[in-house]
Amino acid sequence: xxxxxxxxxxxxxxxxxxxxxxxxxxxxxxxxxxxxxxxxxxxxxxxxxxxxxxxxxxxxxxxxxxxxxxxxxxxxxxxxxxxxxxxxxxxxxxxxxxxxxxxxxxxxxxxxxxxxxxxxxxxxxxxxxxxxxxxxxxxxxxxxxxxxxxxxxxxxxxxxxxxxxxxxxxxxxxxxxxxxxxxxxxxxxxxxxxxxxxxxxxxxxxxxxxxxxxxxxxxxxxxxxxxxxxxxxxxxxxxxxxxxxxxxxxxxxxxxxxxxxxxxxxxxxxxxxxxxxxxxxxxxxxxxxxxxxxxxxxxxxxxxxxxxxxxxxxxxxxxxxxxxxxxxxxxxxxxxxxxxxxxxxxxxxxxxxxxxxxxxxxxxxxxxxxxxxxxxxxxxxxx
Amino acid sequence: xxxxxxxxxxxxxxxxxxxxxxxxxxxxxxxxxxxxxxxxxxxxxxxxxxxxxxxxxxxxxxxxxxxxxxxxxxxxxxxxxxxxxxxxxxxxxxxxxxxxxxxxxxxxxxxxxxxxxxxxxxxxxxxxxxxxxxxxxxxxxxxxxxxxxxxxxxxxxxxxxxxxxxxxxxxxxxxxxxxxxxxxxxxxxxxxxxxxxxxxxxxxxxxxxxxxxxxxxxxxxxxxxxxxxxxxxxxxxxxxxxxxxxxxxxxxxxxxxxxxxxxxxxxxxxxxxxxxxxxxxxxxxxxxxxxxxxxxxxxxxxxxxxxxxxxxxxxxxxxxxxxxxxxxxxxxxxxxxxxxxxxxxxxxxxxxxxxxxxxxxxxxxxxxxxxxxxxxxxxxxxxxxxxxxxxxxxxxxxxxxxx
Numbered sequence: 001x002x003x004x005x006x007x008x009x010x011x012x013x014x015x016x017x018x019x020x021x022x023x024x025x026x027x028x029x030x031x032x033x034x035x036x037x038x039x040x041x042x043x044x045x046x047x048x049x050x051x052x053x054x055x056x057x058x059x060x061x062x063x064x065x066x067x068x069x070x071x072x073x074x075x076x077x078x079x080x081x082x083x084x085x086x087x088x089x090x091x092x093x094x095x096x097x098x099x100x101x102x103x104x105x106x107x108x109x110x111x112x113x114x115x116x117x118x119x120x121x122x123x124x125x126x127x128x129x130x131x132x133x134x135x136x137x138x139x140x141x142x143x144x145x146x147x148x149x150x151x152x153x154x155x156x157x158x159x160x161x162x163x164x165x166x167x168x169x170x171x172x173x174x175x176x177x178x179x180x181x182x183x184x185x186x187x188x189x190x191x192x193x194x195x196x197x198x199x200x201x202x203x204x205x206x207x208x209x210x211x212x213x214x215x216x217x218x219x220x221x222x223x224x225x226x227x228x229x230x231x232x233x234x235x236x237x238x239x240x241x242x243x244x245x246x247x248x249x250x251x252x253x254x255x256x257x258x259x260x261x262x263x264x265x266x267x268x269x270x271x272x273x274x275x276x277x278x279x280x281x282x283x284x285x286x287x288x289x290x291x292x293x294x295x296x297x298x299x300x301x302x303x304x305x306x307x308x309x310x311x312x313x314x315x316x317x318x319x320x321x322x323x324x325x326x327x328x329x330x331x332x333x334x335x336x337x338x339x340x341x342x343x344x345x346x347x348x349x350x351x352x353x354x355x356x357x358x359x360x361x362x363x364x365x366x367x368x369x370x371x372x373x374x375x376x377x378x379x380x381x382x383x
Numbered sequence: 384x385x386x387x388x389x390x391x392x393x394x395x396x397x398x399x400x401x402x403x404x405x406x407x408x409x410x411x412x413x414x415x416x417x418x419x420x421x422x423x424x425x426x427x428x429x430x431x432x433x434x435x436x437x438x439x440x441x442x443x444x445x446x447x448x449x450x451x452x453x454x455x456x457x458x459x460x461x462x463x464x465x466x467x468x469x470x471x472x473x474x475x476x477x478x479x480x481x482x483x484x485x486x487x488x489x490x491x492x493x494x495x496x497x498x499x500x501x502x503x504x505x506x507x508x509x510x511x512x513x514x515x516x517x518x519x520x521x522x523x524x525x526x527x528x529x530x531x532x533x534x535x536x537x538x539x540x541x542x543x544x545x546x547x548x549x550x551x552x553x554x555x556x557x558x559x560x561x562x563x564x565x566x567x568x569x570x571x572x573x574x575x576x577x578x579x580x581x582x583x584x585x586x587x588x589x590x591x592x593x594x595x596x597x598x599x600x601x602x603x604x605x606x607x608x609x610x611x612x613x614x615x616x617x618x619x620x621x622x623x624x625x626x627x628x629x630x631x632x633x634x635x636x637x638x639x640x641x642x643x644x645x646x647x648x649x650x651x652x653x654x655x656x657x658x659x660x661x662x663x664x665x666x667x668x669x670x671x672x673x674x675x676x677x678x679x680x681x682x683x684x685x686x687x688x689x690x691x692x693x694x695x696x697x698x699x700x701x702x703x704x705x706x707x708x709x710x711x712x713x714x715x716x717x718x719x720x721x722x723x724x725x726x727x728x729x730x731x732x733x734x735x736x737x738x739x740x741x742x743x744x745x746x747x748x749x750x751x752x753x754x755x756x757x758x759x760x761x762x763x764x765x766x767x768x769x770x771x772x773x774x775x776x777x778x779x780x781x782x783x784x785x786x
Binding site: 036038039040041043044046047050051054073074076077078080081084085115149184186303316318319320321323324325326329330 | 462483484485486488490492493494519521527528529530531532533534537538540541544545546565566567574577578579580581589591
């Protein structure tokens, strides 16, 4: 038996493992996987490294989990598979050797990636269902959305049981707690339905999600032949937004006009101020006051073609029309700066005339990577 | 008539693809949907026809791939289907050999009727290439060892369809051909099967497209035919260079079927064309507007071409001239495509409807007749696979072996 040092970018982890002779070093094997480049470059070398890693013994499991701290999405998948192969083999051959306590310690350490921690939970659950049941409710306020999901699910079950028993006050307390912790849109919708329809509660879902509700709108601009997506109209020409500016629109000059939504799910609907139109482009603009400099996400739902600028810089765009929409459809990493930030959204409507192509709208929220709303410091009450 | 029909099967089956029992991709050998290795497959279903049934860990529309005694199948699970599964089972008893799981690296949003595990994997018999609607593409050997992995949305960020992608890849030589076609960043690519690196990548029409590529053989050379709303483009598999083109539009759901250099394209109903290898436009043989496939792709059996329309009517056409020979109503609706067992005996077509009703159609008479049905009592949208005298069917919950 040898002892090897397992190095990752920012630290050194040590573990003992039965290392096959062909492995020069474990850290090298992981590093090769972590170096996988765009368009698959380095996959052949990664495959050889993966073959080495899957031969390791149980002592490699937690260090490999930790190596995900500094791995990209594709490398994480390689490492995940290596972990699962080792875990599965040890489970069959000598389950007593599984490092379940160490895996649980990894699970509880919130500095590790959310997916890796959920993997740790699933590994434990695969061999100890009772332990998983015991652990599941403990992640109610965990930064990992994957782990939080299970904890909220437990509360939802409890709430439903209380409703069935006619214990409305207790059910309200439990489901309100579930809602406070829920980050998954489907769970939030289901809990809100119960609270509203069965328990007569009033909810402020836009604030829970962090949807942006107050806007200025400018439009309509042209989108004949879907040309508007790549046409630079007045609002995106200017280095900064002048709310008093006038722009040549599709049929007449247009100006910014205030718009606010009260929709539970923050829908910003261009058809409301402009009436249903086809082959048009609209802009929506708002500001966001951040309490601090911090990383965040813009999460958008939109079934029209769209582009987004954050603090004047283009973030992303997509020229797809009417293929579906959902909350958090697109997750766009941004950097919030302390003080005022600006958001400009461009939304194009196409020429299709069927009923399901009438929507000209979007919903957008600001949140952290767990889906927890980040609220503008000057956020107005929803209603 | 029956004798000549069977005789023509024998002729065709010597040219329509592999004679081995493996079912390596969507609709099996050469994408034909035909097995020549199922002479003993039952045509009279009974509950005992189900030799085994096993649970699956997630949803899926992709067909099982069968290689020797291994079945490989994909699935997707989790609240947003972000968990991707590649599973390998034994054909004998459905016992699991291995499972590999991955996190989706691309978008998983899709229409509720489809799912992230919509494409059928493809294989060269040694490696399985599993593509998901999230654009994750994983190559594994038959023991579950990862050979390479691509996150195509990481490479091409706008390549997705919010309804979901479902085009199934094909292998030709040492190239894997994928069609990632959508309204935004639409492309097709040929990847080196050993390394996963791009051999070529070409822009494709910016329009949603769920069809799968098919292989066409012209002058003993395999050409990958890429269907889209614009028509059909034949490309050289190792370079992506254009070989032939059909420019008169085509369906974006039902895929073409080919026999040698003749392609039956779901276009303006159904259109038969003869492909070329000299860069010229294809030669139209016939067009028949009444033979319009809906979701199910057409199938060519001998000198007969079969389509299923949106009302569940199976139409048999004369492949050389498109003449309609007969029609019979099946119990639809269908999302799965038909497959057929063709051997020395009477040919039979197998099709499962969306409600899980498996139907066996005897094609040997003057008109086709449904001779047997088996209610699997689950929603089934995936096309069955055929191998070694057995049918393999999958739902979102189960995998069946029927013989």
